[in-house]
Amino acid sequence: MSGARGWGAMGQTIASEELEFLKKSLIFEDLDDATVSALLEGSLLQRFPVGTVLFNQGEIPDFLYLVLEGALELFTVGPDGDDTIIEILEAPYTYTVARGLTMATYLVSGRVAWVGKLLMLRGGLRSLIAENLQLSHNMLGLLSRQFRVMVSQVKNLKLKTTAERLSCYLISLQEQQLGAMEITLPYDKRRIAARLGMTPVSLSRALAKLGDVGVSVKGSRVRIGDIDALRDCCKPDDLIREGQEDLRLVTGP
Amino acid sequence: MSGARGWGAMGQTIASEELEFLKKSLIFEDLDDATVSALLEGSLLQRFPVGTVLFNQGEIPDFLYLVLEGALELFTVGPDGDDTIIEILEAPYTYTVARGLTMATYLVSGRVAWVGKLLMLRGGLRSLIAENLQLSHNMLGLLSRQFRVMVSQVKNLKLKTTAERLSCYLISLQEQQLGAMEITLPYDKRRIAARLGMTPVSLSRALAKLGDVGVSVKGSRVRIGDIDALRDCCKPDDLIREGQEDLRLVTGP
Structure with a gap:
């Protein structure tokens, strides 16, 4: 064509x-x-x-x-x-x-x-x-x-704390990486902090907080010890599956 | 018709x-x-x-x-x-x-x-x-x-601190209220905090911070002592004049 x-x-x-x-x-x-x-x-x-x-x-x-x-x-x-x-x-x-x-x-x-x-x-x-x-x-x-x-x-x-946003993000990465319990961060911490709307210092604090539910970090590798505990931290919004929605204009009555 | x-x-x-x-x-x-x-x-x-x-x-x-x-x-x-x-x-x-x-x-x-x-x-x-x-x-x-x-x-x-967001908001109210140096908050503090994306506690702290540049509050009345100092706090984004833009689809080439 x-x-x-x-x-x-x-x-x-x-x-x-x-x-x-x-x-x-x-x-x-x-x-x-x-x-x-x-x-x-x-x-x-x-x-x-x-x-x-x-x-x-x-x-x-x-x-x-x-x-x-x-x-x-x-x-x-x-x-x-x-x-x-x-x-x-x-x-x-x-x-x-x-x-x-x-x-x-x-x-x-x-x-x-x-x-x-x-x-x-x-x-x-x-x-x-x-x-x-x-x-x-x-x-x-x-x-x-x-x-x-x-x-x-x-x-x-507006609604979520830094730790909640971070745990939601880690869960979305875990799903993208086919359920692996050890996941790779796709970019450096400065960029991840910016993406999640926090300072790099807040990101470090949020990571430390998630240590309580079994999350450990080494370089760009994150180990999720207890996925259910991490899910509880995240308080996911079932109405939003960002990026997975396939909205189209509905022109019917 | x-x-x-x-x-x-x-x-x-x-x-x-x-x-x-x-x-x-x-x-x-x-x-x-x-x-x-x-x-x-x-x-x-x-x-x-x-x-x-x-x-x-x-x-x-x-x-x-x-x-x-x-x-x-x-x-x-x-x-x-x-x-x-x-x-x-x-x-x-x-x-x-x-x-x-x-x-x-x-x-x-x-x-x-x-x-x-x-x-x-x-x-x-x-x-x-x-x-x-x-x-x-x-x-x-x-x-x-x-x-x-x-x-x-x-x-x-993502970019502004709570005090910066509050000072921008006060300046927009001051402009709406025709440049008065004593302005009226349009609704209660819980709603203003929500609108600005902060907790009521953070709003109180931000208000206290702006006391240093001459802002004082009594009920729903806010006195702006020094508008230039307040403008310096706000770091306004000249690209955004929220609500004042009149965008239309441009269909020319």
Whole structure:
């Protein structure tokens, strides 16, 4: 199909298996081939080295980024020049939708946290949305899902203690790592602290607290002595299975 | 016009000035009269007494709520039966859009915080979105804006200390109250603490801390001795003027 063509000087050719993957993603779902081609026209598929800054807070978006591999980290630079990580977005995750649509400035800066492959959709997206009902609906579903993730973050930040947030996070890692009782932290403690909305000092204290329920840490390895005791600490919110939800716009009555 | 008709047994007739107000809101903007009528068909305009619970967490949404007057508070009930306020939404503010569209369960419960007038749009909204491009775009603009408010909340919760959040809040009240140096807190301290994402004890500590820059409190009255010193505490984020942004979907190239 015509979307699977060569790309600009910066970009790579999109492989047919990538195109199939994309067509299953929420943005591309149920679009006809002509619209998929038009969306990909002028877009870039690009690998970036770790640390590449893609956008700075206060800038107007050029692209809507889709993270296909790797991860982005969002950060802000304070008046003292220090940067603080706000969030880490791992593939597959779409980012910058709200900004890409409204042309509002970025509230945060974004850089590649580890080797990332990104699809960068250009402003043509917005012209297509102007005329394409299915694409509008896809974007509504996507934004609804992202909104829900943010609400669950606010809920966690406001309701849970640092130890509760940490234990929920460890349990989610344990599930991802197929129930192993010794799990590997996916990144360094500074990033984990930022992701969980606490300082590195608070993270160390929370880890120490979880020692009481059999959690021990050695470098990036965490041993879970008693999974049930850890679950009791977490007070999981059954309404939120972050990242596992597959929300879509429901257009029935 | 035909949308300004009578309502069901529960509801009030929508006044023509209310209809004009609605037609300027982001959901109704640029819709033709037939679509406005169809949207309002079967909807309810209703005043509720303080404390009325409109929906419970875990339920599937019946309505999309628009807060026309008063305020909603969102809360959760913990395993111990205590409720914690997550957020207070003051009119004019649209809520429950993401849930109304996707039919995902509510993550939080909602009740009337003070006398509220609500427009409750029924599921017919979703059928209309299925066929109406302008309405889809209006909802995209609205969701983008709500998403941005949530991002700024997460950013504030993760980056700012309790005293910084409190001083930003006092400054926003001072601006709303036309620059008065003695301002009135709009609700009790438990609610203000919840809104700012801190415990009532942390709020008291933060207030005491701001005493050093000339803030004094007596009941619901707060005196700001030195506005410049208070501004220095707040470290405002110029990128976020919460509630003052008027984002819309940009459909140009």
